[in-house]
Amino acid sequence: MTPDLFAGGGLERLDIPDAEIYYASRVEWGEDPDVVLRALIEQVPWRTDVINLWGKEYQQPRLTAWFGDEGASYGYSGLSLEPLPWTELLATLRSRVESLAEAPFNSVLLNYYRDHRDSMGMHSDDEPELGRNPIIASVSLGEQRTLILKHKSRKELKPVHLPLDHGSLLLMKGATQHHWKHGISKLSLPCGARVNLTFRRILATPGS
Numbered sequence: 448m449t450p451d452l453f454a455g456g457g458l459e460r461l462d463i464p465d466a467e468i469y470y471a472s473r474v475e476w477g478e479d480p481d482v483v484l485r486a487l488i489e490q491v492p493w494r495t496d497v498i499n500l501w502g503k504e505y506q507q508p509r510l511t512a513w514f515g516d517e518g519a520s521y522g523y524s525g526l527s528l529e530p531l532p533w534t535e536l537l538a539t540l541r542s543r544v545e546s547l548a549e550a551p552f553n554s555v556l557l558n559y560y561r562d563h564r565d566s567m568g569m570h571s572d573d574e575p576e577l578g579r580n581p582i583i584a585s586v587s588l589g590e591q592r593t594l595i596l597k598h599k600s601r602k603e604l605k606p607v608h609l610p611l612d613h614g615s616l617l618l619m620k621g622a623t624q625h626h627w628k629h630g631i632s633k634l635s636l637p638c639g640a641r642v643n644l645t646f647r648r649i650l651a652t653p654g655s
C-alpha cells in the first residue's frame with residue numbers, strides 16, 4: 448500500500464484494518480520538545496483522578512489535566528467537568544496540531560506517565576460528547592512508550608504495537624474507535640517520564 452501522506456507534517460497512514468491512523472515520528476513543533484516536556488511537567492496542575500469501576504473507586508495510574516475552550520465540558524461519573532483555560536504553550540501546540548491534522552480542536556486531555564509503573568487501561572475514545580467517528584490528535588513527549596491496539600471483534604487480528612516517539616504526532620480518525628481499543632501498558636524495567644496530549648473536539652454537553 449502506498450503511504451498516504453498529509454500535506455507537510457510527514458503524517459503517514461498506517462496499514463491497520465478497520466482503522467484510520469496516521470503517524471509522524473518527529474514533527475517540527477516550532478519549540479524544542481525537551482523544553483516543552485519540562486515546561487508541561489512543571490507548569491500543569493497535575494491531578495490524580497479517581498475512576499469508578501463497578502461501584503468501586505480506583506486512583507488512575509498516571510496524572511492528568513484537562514484544558515479547553517470555555518463550555519467544552521464533558522460529563523464524567525455524573526459530574527460535569529469544566530476545562531482549565533488554555534495556556535500560551537498549549538494554545539501554540541493546539542494551532543500546530545490543527546494545521547497538521549486539518550481539523551479543529553476545543554480541548555486537550557494531558558496524561559503524565561511519571562515512570563514505568565504508570566499506564567492507561569485499554570479503552571476507546573468513544574464518549575458521546577465526541578460524536579460519531581471523532582478525530583483524536585495525540586502528541587507524545589519524553590520517554591518512548593508503546594500504544595497497544597486490540598481489535599474489538601476480529602480475534603484473528605494480532606494486537607498492534609505502536610512505539611510513540613518523543614515529539615511525535617498520532618491521529619486516530621474515521622471508524623477507529625468503533626473497532627479498536629488502545630492503551631499503554633506498565634513496563635517491568637524503569638523508564639523516564641512521558642507526557643501525552645490528546646486533542647479532542649467536544650461537540651456539545653448532553654442535556655444543555
Ligand SMILES: O=C(O)CCC(=O)C(=O)O
Nearest residue numbers: 556558572594631643645
Ligand atoms: O498516552 C497515550 O498515548 C494514550 C492516551 C489516550 O489514549 C487517551 O488519553 O485517551
Ligand SMILES: [Fe+2]
Nearest residue numbers: 570571572629
Ligand atoms: Fe485514548
